[in-house]
Amino acid sequence: MSVPSGDAAGERDRTKEAAEPGAGDDGGELPTEIPPGPRGLPLVGNAHSLVRDPEAFFEEMSGYGDVVSYSLPRLQFCTVLHPDLIGRVLLTDFEQFGKYGFEDLGGEFASEGLLLTEGEQWRRQREAVQGAFTMEQIGSYAGAMTRYADELVADWDDGQAVVLNEAFSELTLQVLAHSLFDIELGAEAALVTEFAETLNARGSLDGVSTFLPMWLPTPENRRYKRVLSEFREFVERLIEERRGRADEYDDVLSTLLTAEDEAGRTMSDVELRDQMATFLFAGHETTSLALTYAVLQVAQHGDVRDRLDAEYADVLGGDRPTVADVRALDYTERVVKETLRLYPPAFITFREAREDVELGGYRIPAGTKLTLPQFFVHTDDRWYDDPEAFDPDRWTDGFEESLPDFAYFPFGGGPRHCIGMRFAMLELQTVLPTVLQRVEFDLLSDPDPELDMAITLHTEEPVRARVRTR
Template identity: 70%
Template sequence: MSNIGSGSSDSSEGSAPRGGEDLPSKTPPGPDGLPVVGNVRSLVRDPRGFYDEMSEYGNVVSYRLPGMKFCTVLHPELIERVLMVDYDRYAKWGFEDFGGEFAPEGLVLTDGEQWRRQRTTIQNAFTVERIRSYGDTMARGATEMINEWDDGEEIALNRAFSKLTLDVLTRSLFDLKLSEETGIVTEFAETFNDRGSIDGVSTFLPMWIPTPENRRYKRVLSEFRSFVEGLIDERRGRADEYDDLLSLLLTAEDDDGNVMSETEIRDQMVTFLFAGHETTSLALTYTFLELAKNPSVRDRLDAEHSSVLGGGAPELGDLDNLSYSERVIQESLRLYPPAFILLRKATEDTELGGYRIPKGTRLTLPPFYVHTDERWYDAPESFDPSRWTEGFEDSLPDYAYFPFGGGPRHCIGMRFAMLELKIVLAIVAQSVEFELLSDPEPELDMATTLRPAEDIRMRVSKS
């Protein structure tokens, strides 16, 4: 294992100094920036190149954005420190300094006792038994999508999967069948991603500045919240007739008999409607993009489906036997982690990698960069599902691969997403082949999620 800090090589072990103990005097090194704007121009111009530049300074690297100090963490052991070991020293952070948070009372952005109370309540909707019960809905949605396609039709794959995963989510967790109302959800997803994209300086401007992006974001967020509040009002008073996440949010009480506030319920719905479908749709899009580019991988996947499923829809008992399918998904999430960067904020002066991290420092933990670090992966830019052998996984540092985050705040919907990915992959791959019509190396937009800058166009060929 390489030295991961500036001091002794074992600086990642044990607990960092706390209380009256001494902290290092030295803060992390990093690239020089410009007055006022810091490193924002380098980040906006070429995000990947900027991370390459930062990696030359070590595993904990400082940089600046307007009015704020950041550091990025590039070593798995140190990422584990932040997410797992010393997680209570780092709060969630979601660009709220710029006024762009969309659900501040939702599970993703709350902290402390409020977060623990919410997590305990919502976890009841994601038990193994409940998640397995959603399998039929996932399979039915995928089959209906395929039936809507004509042989030879040209489709935007990312948009098709976005519609599918939103439909699956709303049917499974909220017992709702959205039709024309879907438009506001997808419009918000696009608007929120536009607001959070790092390809322009407008992302780093406060919300009170009346830029076109800010005005559009405020308008669409207001419409989205009103839509969600309408769904909640329709269910209120009838929650005991349903057994889903929405009814759980409306009726669950904590140990003291308290229920969630109106804002908390709304923000949970807003969070799940956006994050619960957007990330899975992107994972499916990139998986089929790589299958279209790699015929040998597609052939091996088809052989497994034929052997295990025989052309039929997967039963829950079949999924454990789809080992190569799981490797394909793992490799897709490695190269294209939809949640491509995790954000934290130091709540106290602390130590990381032998450096002082001052209170208030924003930390970026970048799966997109760590997942392609040649220290952990051979030929890291290649799509190679066969790398995921048991021996390889055992040798890989835990946080060299973290597409669903980690620690107590790992993605609550991870099992739901993996089940959906396996089922949809099996059903679509057995029924359809895709001819890639877009650039095989599409430009990626680092926004709130890692989305394609342009639609991924495919021609459908039905088996």
């Protein structure tokens, strides 16, 4: 095992080329050298550096190259920073890398849901779920997306101070409840939100509890288990109420209740529950964070706001956008892409090596957890000029063509890319124009908020803005 001292950080030349596969090996054998990385402490590994400042820790790691080892209590990790190598993990060598869902945390949450299943079970589920996310089906939710956005704005008075995270969280939750279950959420909305908060608190990178096993009766674990069980009961109740009436509805739940695999089997009760729970979590938080960050940026860039206004006047003329309009909202799409670049709500994608593999000329031992950090790769100056700047205009066709695959992957990539990607993009591209045509936002909180790397990329403090109706 060859692990250079921390002094090596910063000395390595980071080039645009990924290291040659197999470099350092002899004649096709797996290399023996494991990736270098910062030295950790006994037992806790590098947890102290990660918890103290995750961004600085990844910055430090990048000094060791594009494949870097580190460790956390009980676990060996490796981060992959080059798009070509990320492409190998997610796409080309997909079979060699399984999902890593934080063992007991993910296991408790929705181990039978699409996000965490593996192999044949995942393939079967993905096929069944695909039927609920066709473009035609997703398009049918556009009306609900803009209707809820309109209702949200109608509730705001001129001059009112609003908390963007909360407002958009409520909005995306209502859109999901409609698309998944064809219901309007009342008091249960608080339960879903509490569940998301609890899961984030349990999985936050700057919380010590994240590194403790689930069976320990810590206050975080106890709270998490209680809220999870209430959340599950709620989802199970919705499924039960629907059984036998699937053909009366045209939503995700009905599609899944009736979907059969080649052998004519439908999903088990647990699979169905975990599927719906996964969608509620994966689709709610991520999209509401993206809306929050988009507005955060638009509010501080008058030039971006002017361009959006001109586009809306031209394409929409004050109307709510339809699916057909979205195709013409080119600048809005760039604003959304740039938002997801700078603030990827799913900021790290996790994998686990199923066997000993070669990556970037190093040996990755079986069982090593891999982190593919969107938040870091998306701001790498090898691929992006002035990477920290919010600049929707960088997203020209020419730029996209020249960008290496996997230098931008807010929705992951390969066979397990986000199944809700088109749903989320449609929601972002319909909700933003609906809201922005009706109001302007004056930021009341920090324009460059501290970020909290929890399960998703949160702000430490809520983003507040004063609304000016138009």
